[in-house]
Amino acid sequence: MSISVQRITKRFDDFVALDDVTVDVPAGSLTALLGPSGSGKSTLLRIVAGLESADAGSVVIDGADVTGRPPQERGVGFVFQHYAAFKHMTVYDNVAFGLKIRKRPKAEIAERVHRLLKLVQLEGLAKRYPSQLSGGQRQRMGLARALAIDPAVLLLDEPFGALDARVRAELREWLRRLHDETHTTTVIVTHDQEEAMDVADQVAVMSNGHIEQVGSPRTVYEEPANEFVMTFVGQAHRVGDAFVRPHDLEVTLEPNGSTREVMIERVVHLGFDVRVELVDGAGERLSVQTTRDQAELLELAPSQIVYVRPTRHTTFT
Amino acid sequence: MGKYALRLSALGYLTLIVLGPLAMMVWRTAEDLDGAWAAITDPDTVSAFKLTILVTVIAVAVNTVFGIVCALVIVRGNIRGRGFLNAFVDLPLALSPVIVGFSLVVLYGINGWFSWFQRNGFEILFATPGIVLATIFVTLPFVAREVVPTLREIGTEQEQAAQTLGASGWQTFWRITLPSIRWAVVYGVVLTTARAIGEFGAVAIVSGNIVGKTQTATLRVEDAYQFSYGNYAPAYGISFVLAAMAILVLVLMIVFQPKESRR
Numbered sequence: 338m339s340i341s342v343q344r345i346t347k348r349f350d351d352f353v354a355l356d357d358v359t360v361d362v363p364a365g366s367l368t369a370l371l372g373p374s375g376s377g378k379s380t381l382l383r384i385v386a387g388l389e390s391a392d393a394g395s396v397v398i399d400g401a402d403v404t405g406r407p408p409q410e411r412g413v414g415f416v417f418q419h420y421a422a423f424k425h426m427t428v429y430d431n432v433a434f435g436l437k438i439r440k441r442p443k444a445e446i447a448e449r450v451h452r453l454l455k456l457v458q459l460e461g462l463a464k465r466y467p468s469q470l471s472g473g474q475r476q477r478m479g480l481a482r483a484l485a486i487d488p489a490v491l492l493l494d495e496p497f498g499a500l501d502a503r504v505r506a507e508l509r510e511w512l513r514r515l516h517d518e519t520h521t522t523t524v525i526v527t528h529d530q531e532e533a534m535d536v537a538d539q540v541a542v543m544s545n546g547h548i549e550q551v552g553s554p555r556t557v558y559e560e561p562a563n564e565f566v567m568t569f570v571g572q573a574h575r576v577g578d579a580f581v582r583p584h585d586l587e588v589t590l591e592p593n594g595s596t597r598e599v600m601i602e603r604v605v606h607l608g609f610d611v612r613v614e615l616v617d618g619a620g621e622r623l624s625v626q627t628t629r630d631q632a633e634l635l636e637l638a639p640s641q642i643v644y645v646r647p648t649r650h651t652t653f654t
Numbered sequence: 655m656g657k658y659a660l661r662l663s664a665l666g667y668l669t670l671i672v673l674g675p676l677a678m679m680v681w682r683t684a685e686d687l688d689g690a691w692a693a694i695t696d697p698d699t700v701s702a703f704k705l706t707i708l709v710t711v712i713a714v715a716v717n718t719v720f721g722i723v724c725a726l727v728i729v730r731g732n733i734r735g736r737g738f739l740n741a742f743v744d745l746p747l748a749l750s751p752v753i754v755g756f757s758l759v760v761l762y763g764i765n766g767w768f769s770w771f772q773r774n775g776f777e778i779l780f781a782t783p784g785i786v787l788a789t790i791f792v793t794l795p796f797v798a799r800e801v802v803p804t805l806r807e808i809g810t811e812q813e814q815a816a817q818t819l820g821a822s823g824w825q826t827f828w829r830i831t832l833p834s835i836r837w838a839v840v841y842g843v844v845l846t847t848a849r850a851i852g853e854f855g856a857v858a859i860v861s862g863n864i865v866g867k868t869q870t871a872t873l874r875v876e877d878a879y880q881f882s883y884g885n886y887a888p889a890y891g892i893s894f895v896l897a898a899m900a901i902l903v904l905v906l907m908i909v910f911q912p913k914e915s916r917r
Contacts, residue, residue, distance in 0.1 A: 388814050408817045415818040421811035425833040435819035
């Protein structure tokens, strides 16, 4: 079911958190709201859920204007960064909460909770308390709890932000698979561009209470609408008036007409990739992303003088 | 060495200040068991204990409900003046109970703002309602003071999660908020109970100390002491029961409290 946010404005005292924001989330999509902290992405998500009220504008879920409705009546599943686990309840009771509120028959609740626990791989832990779970397990419980009410839309507020890198990557892949199975319209808030690119099929880039660009991960990366998107989604260096991604710089040992002379400061091996940190005569720093094979071929080493040339660049007018 | 000195001084201090007097009282009670027993089973003493228990039950019930309400307003309320309310809740701790009792006498007395009750046959002063009011006043802070920090600590995310799952405000309170603060409430109730059982100053002024009618257990101890004529057995006996009640309440709390939940 689609979500349509229309001309939402939200102020906290003097601070404008959202300034006339309009964005559409197509039914069945997985959309990421991507932006630095303070960009308004979490506030926007909370307004969609009804946990925060907008000063102006409207929220439409599945064709119905829900702007004035309380969160109880919006049918959204919400997943919190810090899990918001019900600490005094077992995993089973946490997941069953929404169904108990809806007064579903006991047998139906039991059947559904166990199916969800299986889905989030917590079958054996139904009787545990949240304090006995790891962060990743707690967040999977949070997801199962949100999915239990069969939500029209699933909203995730930095769901993996409090987890370590490995668990993050695992959960994000798992979320993507889950979405491919259920096709529940999902919005995930994140400040991690890699996470957004990895998991979403549509990315809305936000800064300072504005939507900067909405598009597929590939579009926002390869055809950024402006300087902010260029530099926030992926790395970029400013070279004169143009912006260049680190992998769009070519390193050569000999100069040719359009190259710049630079000195290697550091060669960082990142597995398949190698990052070469450079400094030019004016003291400006650049980094180049290249392959291990290429770095070995050129025998790149610190203090070496090399030449770089952009193979591709972007300018904004 | 220093560790032992520290322990010794803490234990010594407790013994001197708390255990010493209590032990002495128990000792004296045991010396004249028959005299103590006669005093405890005296119908007027039984009546005094009944009154103390009644007053305690009412004061605890009222202050539990309003203590939780006050804590919710102080922590979650979106109103001006919650800082004021926060300070206000502490006021009974700062005021001498004698002043509390005296102010009630002034308020409900013949020239007070609320003299209407007394003039129209609703006896407040020198009757049970006055004792209840004085006890409620004096024991007001305990539940709120315990609940406020716990409410702050649990935050609002669990409540918001419950709302997105369809729980109404009332359901959220009963199923999420109250269970999360329950040990703070229990601790507050224990402190309120102990304080209500032991209240003397405020009650002494509003009750009139009418034997068999408005005399609470603490007032009875005072009477037994004042009019002992050298026979302290009744005072010891009644004190012993009062102290035992308070200690029982504390022990019950320790028994029921789960191991990890207390700071």
